[in-house]
Amino acid sequence: MDTIMIDGLSFALPLFIIAIGGIYSERSGVTMLALEGLQGFGAFVGATTVVIYRTYVGASPPWLILLALLFATLGGMLFSVIHALLCVKFRAKQTISGVVVNILAVALTTFFTSLINAAITGNASNKYQLDAAYRFDVPVLLSIPFLGGLFKKLYLFELVIVVVAVLMWYLLYKTRYGLRLRACGENPHSLDAAGGDVNKTRFTAILICGALSGLGGMCFAYSISANFSPSSYMGYGYLAIAGLIFGNWNIPSTLLACLFFGFAKSSGYQLCLSMGLSSNFSDLFLILPYVLTLLLLVFFSKHNRAPRAVGEIFDKSKR
């Protein structure tokens, strides 16, 4: 039971922070299919930082993970500029731009990982090995009956995610910027009439999305396999999209959706182990989150309402 909670939470939280990124972008009216590429690129920049630091400074102190998270955030933000430029400035179709970013991210990161690896270590592998991340228990809370598992063996980044998520919730729902951003996704022309700058709002929303995705991607790189390689593109960015649709584009309900995915995934895996099936069968249990997503969407997407202006290119002259 504890293992299900520990693994579920460490999967759900990175997914959640990526989904928040998606919410920012979509609530501002920009379709965001690029989460997968953004999280991967962020993880790539973060992992590169770690590898370079380790090679040239020689040590790998425990706070290196924070540096990695910081650079992953910056990297994701940097890469999201492409999506922002394409969608806002160049008026490309937003779904297509998302796919462009994903394809470019996979290609560029694989390409540069082998180049950088060859330059630093002389070994042209396409994989960065990271150190195992430090984990800790929360002293008192872990003895809570039943829910105690949520406070055991936490990663440092889970704490970071919780803090960032609260900040992001505040920014979206309680500030002027957040109000403008949400207006931008519902009725951009009213924002324009009120003196706001639609393009600027969308641009910043996409940058925030990139930053959060990069952060989430780095967390995945640490928690799942402690490395960065082309297999880091496991499609969790897409799962985050499903999560935010399932969560009806709201941050609190998206958290529930992500927790659901996380626990479905970890309990499926534990179920497989407890039934004593061979490792081949774990594949069948791994489809659980995806099947459940589809099933739940069948029941819930009727009530779902996407931001009204999502996917529309803002044209000032059109009213």
Next chain:
Amino acid sequence: MSGHKGKRGPGRLFLEFLDNDKTSPVAIPLLSILLSILVASVMLLVMGKNPVTAFATFLRGCGLMPKPSYAGGQGMLTDLASFLGILAPMMLASLGVIIAMQTGLFNIGVAGQMLMSGFVATAVVGYSNLGAFLAKPLVVVIGAVVGGALGAFIGFLKYRFNIHEVVTSIMLNYIISYVTGFFINTYYADQVSRMSKVISPQSRLTITGIELGSLKMSFPLGIVLAFASVFAVRFLLDRTTTGFQLKAVGLNRDCAQYAGINVGRNMTLAMLLSGVFAGLAGVTYYLGYFNTIVPKDLASLGYDSIAVSLLGNTNPVGSIFSSILITIFQKGSVYMSSTVGVPKEIASVITGILLLFSACGAYMRYLAHRGRERRAASTPTAGGAEITTGEGNA
């Protein structure tokens, strides 16, 4: 004055070429290709490689230019046949993407549909001992049916339950990848290669062992299927009521509904057809080119086909040319990386850059249009030329 005019001539022609309704569908992709090759050349130069030799080795790897030396029984023609073998699924897959896009849908699940149809065909026909005349058509039919069923499922969920087709197809991609991976690992795995066992030659969509002089040739049947499909799709979209309805739904859903077109039915039909071609791509890929399936590996060709159809202006005939171009990069990259020494992932980088520029196509056209308007405004004599269209509305 005359020198001034001479300088202006080609510039204006260029803008007109970009902005004219007739030439722009060719001009914009051409410009995108030129720009991408330029960017790729700069990248190669930065890495200290000669771009001309690098691009030549791409062509050599595809049998479009002679290599300096060949192994026994091989030659430019065998390379070319192998190139055509991988070109066929690329063309078919991009047809699938095109039909969906013409209807305003986005089939990002081509890779999954390919894998599923390839797997079912392999499991049902590939390991049976049916004769070639029964097995080959059966493989094609299975590909079409399985792919079509998956596509129709996606379309149905969109139409009936309002689930975004991108989400459905991505979920299906992962489900298919894990489920087929499970079956291959459990029942069909080759113990040495960890891939599925090689299929029987009777069920392959390739004719092997043709002796042509000193060469041992094989001929991919998929390429015939691919070219036939291009013209079938072109006919469907341009000459039939169904095609007109599909395109009407793609242009404006509400308007189509108002005109009495059944939007839901047409969306399902479009995804069904899209799936059919993705399925055909799957069987030509797994049972024509590779003969085996790597478990839990979605073909990157499925995603490249999106780039192909965008570059080809979502036009069936245009996709022939863009398929050839992108396949040259993808297929030639193996030979290129072994001779020039650049990681073969550069092919995907080039594809990505190509896609990046083609996504900006509407903006390029808009710039060209604005450029022409400016010129027209500044020089009334030269500006008598009619300016035909509004801004690109993508």
